[in-house]
Amino acid sequence: MKMGLDAFSLAGKVAVVTGAGAGIGAAVARCYADAGAAVALTDIDAQRCEAVAAELREGGAVVFTLTMDVSRESDWEQLCSALEDWKGRWDVLLNNAGIYIGGSVGSNTTEQLQRIHDINVASVFLGTRFAAAAMKPGGTFGHGGSIINLSSIAGLIGVPGHSIYGASKGAVASFSRHAAVEFARFGYGVRVNSLHPGLIDTAMGHMVLQDFVDVGLAPDTDTALSMLRDQMIPCGRLGTVEDVANAALFLAADASSYVTGTELTVDGGFVAA
Numbered sequence: 721m722k723m724g725l726d727a728f729s730l731a732g733k734v735a736v737v738t739g740a741g742a743g744i745g746a747a748v749a750r751c752y753a754d755a756g757a758a759v760a761l762t763d764i765d766a767q768r769c770e771a772v773a774a775e776l777r778e779g780g781a782v783v784f785t786l787t788m789d790v791s792r793e794s795d796w797e798q799l800c801s802a803l804e805d806w807k808g809r810w811d812v813l814l815n816n817a818g819i820y821i822g823g824s825v826g827s828n829t830t831e832q833l834q835r836i837h838d839i840n841v842a843s844v845f846l847g848t849r850f851a852a853a854a855m856k857p858g859g860t861f862g863h864g865g866s867i868i869n870l871s872s873i874a875g876l877i878g879v880p881g882h883s884i885y886g887a888s889k890g891a892v893a894s895f896s897r898h899a900a901v902e903f904a905r906f907g908y909g910v911r912v913n914s915l916h917p918g919l920i921d922t923a924m925g926h927m928v929l930q931d932f933v934d935v936g937l938a939p940d941t942d943t944a945l946s947m948l949r950d951q952m953i954p955c956g957r958l959g960t961v962e963d964v965a966n967a968a969l970f971l972a973a974d975a976s977s978y979v980t981g982t983e984l985t986v987d988g989g990f991v992a993a
């Protein structure tokens with residue numbers, strides 16, 4: 721069994737990252753490529769995805785891009801055929817693409833609730849279903865694998881203005897736990913874990929700060945940021961995309977081969993406090 725740095729290598733593996741055109745997804749794609757994986761980058765925004773892929777190719781990475789909407793089943797079918805043609809392998813799936821909709825319970829609508837579940841929950845269900853079918857023994861690829869589903873600390877604790885987003889991320893965590901146990905019991909060789917970032921410095925992270933203002937918790941985003949840093953995040957800073965990418969590497973690599981059904985927080989101690 722591999723140990724130490726060797727256990728963190730993704731050499732010879734094929735990884736799929738959804739929402740790879742920005743933020744956490746782009747950082748994880750870079751991190752997986754650095755660790756030796758061939759990486760399939762997918763995003764609904766073709767231009768952003770191509771830009772990240774071009775940068776990775778320049779650094780010598782083996783990458784492939786596909787424009788996909790993670791909430792559409794037909795797009796997952798297309799991804800599976802593309803992977804078969806590209807490398808004939810699939811070892812890691814990072815279900816990262818997602819959206820944020822804030823607001824108080826009183827202001828949220830059933831349309832918003834439906835939309836956030838259609839994207840954040842359906843994508844994780846579809847991705848997990850397609851990946852497990854392809855990775856399990858007798859599947860198209862059949863080498864087993866690791867599935868990492870992006871939840872959030874909002875899927876674990878209550879935060880004002882986060883109810884429908886938190887509900888979608890709670891569903892991601894619960895679904896991941898059930899899938900992990902089912903796949904382990906059925907001998908699929910497919911691990912499933914959920915990753916729970918705290919506030920991360922991305923476009924979405926800044927939407928969250930704005931939401932603190934919109935629901936009346938802070939007069940402006942600078943105050944919201946200070947409140948979070950000084951009172952809620954024991955480490956005293958926002959998370960970086962690299963903080964999340966390194967945790968996603970652990971869950972993808974053989975270093976975590978005995979880890980399934982877990983909820984890994986990357987939050988500077990937010991949930992523990």
Ligand SMILES: NC(=O)c1ccc[n+]([C@@H]2O[C@H](COP(=O)([O-])OP(=O)(O)OC[C@H]3O[C@@H](n4cnc5c(N)ncnc54)[C@H](O)[C@@H]3O)[C@@H](O)[C@H]2O)c1
Pocket residue numbers: 738739740741742743744745762763764765768788789790791816817818819820839870871872873916917918919920921922923924925928
């Ligand atoms: N940033 C944070 O503070 C934070 C905290 C906890 C969890 N998360 C979760 O991490 C993940 C990534 O967050 P981020 O901050 O990098 O977000 P981001 O908004 O910066 O980037 C999200 C990417 O996903 C893509 N995307 C959105 N909808 C899509 C769809 N239907 N199909 C395919 N691609 C789609 C976007 O084009 C974009 O490139 C999300 O699931 C988010 O909920 C983020």
